[in-house]
Amino acid sequence: MKQITIDPITRLEGHGKIEIFLKDSGEVENVYFQVPELRGFEKFCEGRPVEELSQIVTKICGVCPGCHHMASGKAADAVYGVEPPPTAKKLRELFYMAHFVHSHIAHFYALAAPDFVVGPDADPAKRNVLGVIEKVGVEIGTEVLKQRRIAQEIQALLGGHQTHVVMNIPGGVRKGLTKEERDDILKKGEGFVEFSKFSLKLFNDVVLQNKDYVDLILNGPYSLTLHSMGLVDENNKVNFYEGKVRVVDTVGKEHCKYAAADYRDFVEERVETWSYLKFPYLKKIGWKGFVDGQDSGVYHATPLSRLNAADGMATPLAQVEYEKMYETLGGKPVHATLAMHWARLIELLYSSERLVELASDPDITGSELRTPIINVPDEGVGIVEAQRGTLTHHYWTDNKGIVKKANIIVGTTNNNAAICMSLKKAAQGLIKKGVDVSDGILNMIEMAFRAYDPCFSCATHRLPGEMPLQVNFRDKDGKIIRTVKRD
Amino acid sequence: MISEDCDKKLLILGMGSEILMDDGVGSRLANKLKEENLPPGFHVETSNIGGLELLEIIKDYDQLIILDGMRGGGDVGDLYFLSPENFRETLHLSTKHDASFLNALKVGEHVGYNLPGSINIVGIEVEEDRCFGECFSDNLEERIDYIYDEIKELVFTKKYS
Numbered sequence: 001m002k003q004i005t006i007d008p009i010t011r012l013e014g015h016g017k018i019e020i021f022l023k024d025s026g027e028v029e030n031v032y033f034q035v036p037e038l039r040g041f042e043k044f045c046e047g048r049p050v051e052e053l054s055q056i057v058t059k060i061c062g063v064c065p066g067c068h069h070m071a072s073g074k075a076a077d078a079v080y081g082v083e084p085p086p087t088a089k090k091l092r093e094l095f096y097m098a099h100f101v102h103s104h105i106a107h108f109y110a111l112a113a114p115d116f117v118v119g120p121d122a123d124p125a126k127r128n129v130l131g132v133i134e135k136v137g138v139e140i141g142t143e144v145l146k147q148r149r150i151a152q153e154i155q156a157l158l159g160g161h162q163t164h165v166v167m168n169i170p171g172g173v174r175k176g177l178t179k180e181e182r183d184d185i186l187k188k189g190e191g192f193v194e195f196s197k198f199s200l201k202l203f204n205d206v207v208l209q210n211k212d213y214v215d216l217i218l219n220g221p222y223s224l225t226l227h228s229m230g231l232v233d234e235n236n237k238v239n240f241y242e243g244k245v246r247v248v249d250t251v252g253k254e255h256c257k258y259a260a261a262d263y264r265d266f267v268e269e270r271v272e273t274w275s276y277l278k279f280p281y282l283k284k285i286g287w288k289g290f291v292d293g294q295d296s297g298v299y300h301a302t303p304l305s306r307l308n309a310a311d312g313m314a315t316p317l318a319q320v321e322y323e324k325m326y327e328t329l330g331g332k333p334v335h336a337t338l339a340m341h342w343a344r345l346i347e348l349l350y351s352s353e354r355l356v357e358l359a360s361d362p363d364i365t366g367s368e369l370r371t372p373i374i375n376v377p378d379e380g381v382g383i384v385e386a387q388r389g390t391l392t393h394h395y396w397t398d399n400k401g402i403v404k405k406a407n408i409i410v411g412t413t414n415n416n417a418a419i420c421m422s423l424k425k426a427a428q429g430l431i432k433k434g435v436d437v438s439d440g441i442l443n444m445i446e447m448a449f450r451a452y453d454p455c456f457s458c459a460t461h462r463l464p465g466e467m468p469l470q471v472n473f474r475d476k477d478g479k480i481i482r483t484v485k486r487d
Numbered sequence: 488m489i490s491e492d493c494d495k496k497l498l499i500l501g502m503g504s505e506i507l508m509d510d511g512v513g514s515r516l517a518n519k520l521k522e523e524n525l526p527p528g529f530h531v532e533t534s535n536i537g538g539l540e541l542l543e544i545i546k547d548y549d550q551l552i553i554l555d556g557m558r559g560g561g562d563v564g565d566l567y568f569l570s571p572e573n574f575r576e577t578l579h580l581s582t583k584h585d586a587s588f589l590n591a592l593k594v595g596e597h598v599g600y601n602l603p604g605s606i607n608i609v610g611i612e613v614e615e616d617r618c619f620g621e622c623f624s625d626n627l628e629e630r631i632d633y634i635y636d637e638i639k640e641l642v643f644t645k646k647y648s
Contacts (some may be wrong), residue, residue: 044506044619059504062536063584110539110585129539130590133597142598149543163535 018423018445026433031424032274033416033449045406050076050377050397053406054168057393065163066099066155067386067411068393070241073168075393078261078380079401080170080373087366088172090358093241094185095158095167096384097355100240101192102151103387104348107453108199109144112341115447116207120216121440136202147195150188154355157181172370179365186359192352193317200321200345207341208328218329221429222337222448224421225250225292227282227299229414230306231385232257237314238306238350240385246309247282250294252333256284260383263392269409277416280409290421298421301389301414302452303343308333313346315353321346337422340451377401386411388453412454422448498548498603499642500541501533502555502579508620509613509627510578513554516611516638523639538582542595542602551603552642555579557610564630566637567610577610609638 019032041060045053054072058065070092077084084092110129114122118131126134133141152162159165160174167173177185207213216222232246233239245263247255258266269278270287281287281297288296299305313319325342326332358364381394389411396405412419426448430441501517503510514533521531532544545551555577559567569575571589580588595602611634615624623631 039617040619056506059506059535062504062534062540062579063582065535106539106585128590129586130593130597133594138597138599141594145539145542145594145598145600148539152543 020427020431020445022431026431026435028424028428028431031420031427033420033423041408042406045395045403048403050079050380050395050401050403051170053393053395053403055164055166057408058164062163064099064103064386064388064411066096066159066165067384067391068408069159069165069168070096070384071382071386071391071393073170074260074382074384075380075395076168076170076382078382079377079395079397080380081375081378082171082371082373084172085366085368085371087176087363088369088371089242090361090364091158091173091177091369092168094177094355094358094364095155095165096241097351097358098151098154098158100351100387101196101348101355102148102155104344104351105144105148105151105195105199107387108203108341108345108348111450111453112344115443115450116203116210116213116341120444120447121438124439124443127443140202143195143198147192150191154185154188157185169370171373174369176367176369177365182359182365186356189352189356189359193349193356196345196349196352197317199348203342203345217336217338220338221426222422222451223335224300224337224418224425225294225335226296226418227255227285228305228308228333229299229301229390230309231383231390232310233314235314236311238310238312238347239314240351242384245383245390247299248309248333250333250335252308255282260381260392263381263383263394263409267409269413275416278409278413279417280414281417290417290424292421298417299414300418300452301411302340303347303387304334304337304340305389306385307343307346313350315350315357317353318346318350321349337448337451340453344453388412389414412452415452415454419449419452419454422452496528496530496548497550497552497642498545499529499531499552499554500544501531502535502537502553502577504535506619506621508615508618508622509624510556510616512556512611512613512623512627512631512634513579515623516554516635519635520639520642526643529642535579536582536584537580537588538584538586538591539594540582540585541580541588542591542600545603545606546595546600548603550605551607553577553580553606553608554638555608555610556613556616559610559612561612563612563614563624563626564634565612566634567608567612569608569610571606574608575610577608578613578616580608607641609641 021029023029054069054076057068057072060068109132113132114127117135118127156162159167227247227249229245229247231239231243233243244257244259246257249255256266266283267280268283269280271278282299285297307322313322329339376399377397379396383392391411392409394407395403397403426445430444431437499517499520501513503513505511505514517531517533534544557567557577574589614626
């Protein structure tokens with residue numbers, strides 16, 4: 001058996017290694033995705049006041065600190081059995097929409113667009129955000145950075161810091177919003193809406209009008225038929241901050257819907273000997289292995305999953321795009337992995353519209369920012385949608401609110417099994433006997449997981465490193481017979 | 488490598504997470520520098536993430552010194568003095584979430600950002616960056632005072648070896 005290694009993964013947050021094992025015939029036998037471990041998070045949290053955790057967890061990852069801050073803040077609310085007042089919840093959600101805008105712009109233009117705008121087979125030196133800017137123009141590049149910067153500024157205003165967010169306290173938030181600040185955010189939000197519309201048009205012009213790309217999305221080796229998970233509001237519309245977790249099956253029928261506190265009744269985690277990441281699965285179906293299909297307990301939690309799991313978007317322009325996507329791709333649910341990029345842009349539009357809605361709400365400048373705490377702390381769960389999937393923080397405390405135990409299921413962890421399966425499917429579809437395993441082929445395999453926008457920093461609670469890429473081809477004795485390097 | 492004319496603005500940027508032991512060496516050194524009596528025009532910041540995010544932090548400064556952990560193959564606490572011209576990756580300068588450090592600088596140039604004319608990177612060899620903790624590894628802790636003194640000399644006296 002031969003072994004092909006992709007290590008590390010380009011354009012991906014975190015450090016991971018892909019091992020592709022070939023049969024002697026040249027066909028792919030199996031694919032393993034391995035991630036190094038971070039250690040000691042639970043121990044690190046023990047003995048700390050639970051209200052400190054929302055600030056501590058922002059330091060797990062530089063990419064999505066706001067997500068952890070929100071989930072942690074909600075978990076601390078639950079520990080104390082307290083519900084923040086409407087103004088506080090809306091302020092939290094307003095921050096969170098800016099966080100989504102910032103992140104989704106980054107993913108599309110820096111991670112997804114290189115494959116479609118520059119091309120999956122293009123020179124690796126050009127297949128990056130710089131190559132995208134060279135293709136689409138400096139003006140657009142300037143606008144990408146500008147919109148991200150504005151989103152960061154809103155996060156800094158509301159969160160107290162753009163990355164080390166401090167806004168949440170149990171029962172509410174630390175500071176409110178003045179009318180002048182609200183007016184400024186409202187204007188910026190309208191700019192986000194326009195930029196989101198532009199980004200969707202770019203996707204339409206570059207991807208959807210290109211038959212080869214549409215064929216790649218619909219018929220390429222990237223589809224997995226899985227259950228879909230996402231947070232929904234009381235009308236079953238997509239919501240990133242609040243609601244219940246809904247899972248639909250492979251034909252779109254509701255499998256379950258649960259409140260945060262009940263997650264353990266529906267999701268279980270398992271460990272494989274070859275990976276430090278956990279592999280969550282749907283408890284009622286059970287673990288059937290790394291297989292897809294209606295009878296598999298493997299699910300995914302991604303932008304596409306969120307749209308699959310919901311009955312629609314809660315904002316008008318995003319709803320139009322939602323309907324267009326499903327009409328184009330043949331109805332709900334969609335299982336084409338690369339459609340995640342499209343779903344992500346629809347979410348960008350939703351986040352922008354929702355930000356404008358919240359900024360327009362008279363409550364947003366209210367003065368009631370916190371509900372007093374009167375209950376004895378105990379145990380609590382907070383769930384939000386991170387950009388990369390459903391994020392769960394679960395804390396247990398003593399009666400003084402000191403943490404005894406903590407558990408986190410991050411967005412990417414939900415997708416760990418799905419990512420492994422997507423990689424295997426892509427590898428099996430692309431690596432054939434007699435086909436030269438070029439950089440372009442390897443990049444197309446990596447496209448399988450880049451669509452998930454995975455953050456393995458969070459999934460193993462660590463931060464990234466950068467290494468040169470080297471692929472080793474090994475014979476059945478493990479001897480290297482060929483090496484492909486990518487600088 | 489540092490401009491003789493330090494009357495221009497200088498940013499010292501420390502990188503890394505302070506809850507991941509040696510990973511946060513850059514941030515911790517930077518925070519310690521904040522306690523010094525810094526000359527006018529000297530600024531100190533910290534960041535957990537590189538790539539395009541750095542552009543917003545470093546633009547409009549004349550000079551930049553980045554402090555970050557690194558795995559260079561040396562002994563724990565060894566210092567590497569780098570620049571974009573002799574660049575080697577440190578723990579946080581590039582991010583796989585959007586861009587490498589060098590590509591981020593090129594993006595900044597393309598879109599007309601006013602980037603520092605002098606960019607110096609001090610990489611510090613680390614040992615333990617995968618375990619949660621608010622202290623350094625023993626080996627790094629042993630050398631941290633020496634490392635700090637070297638960086639202080641770099642910043643305040645403009646000597647570079």
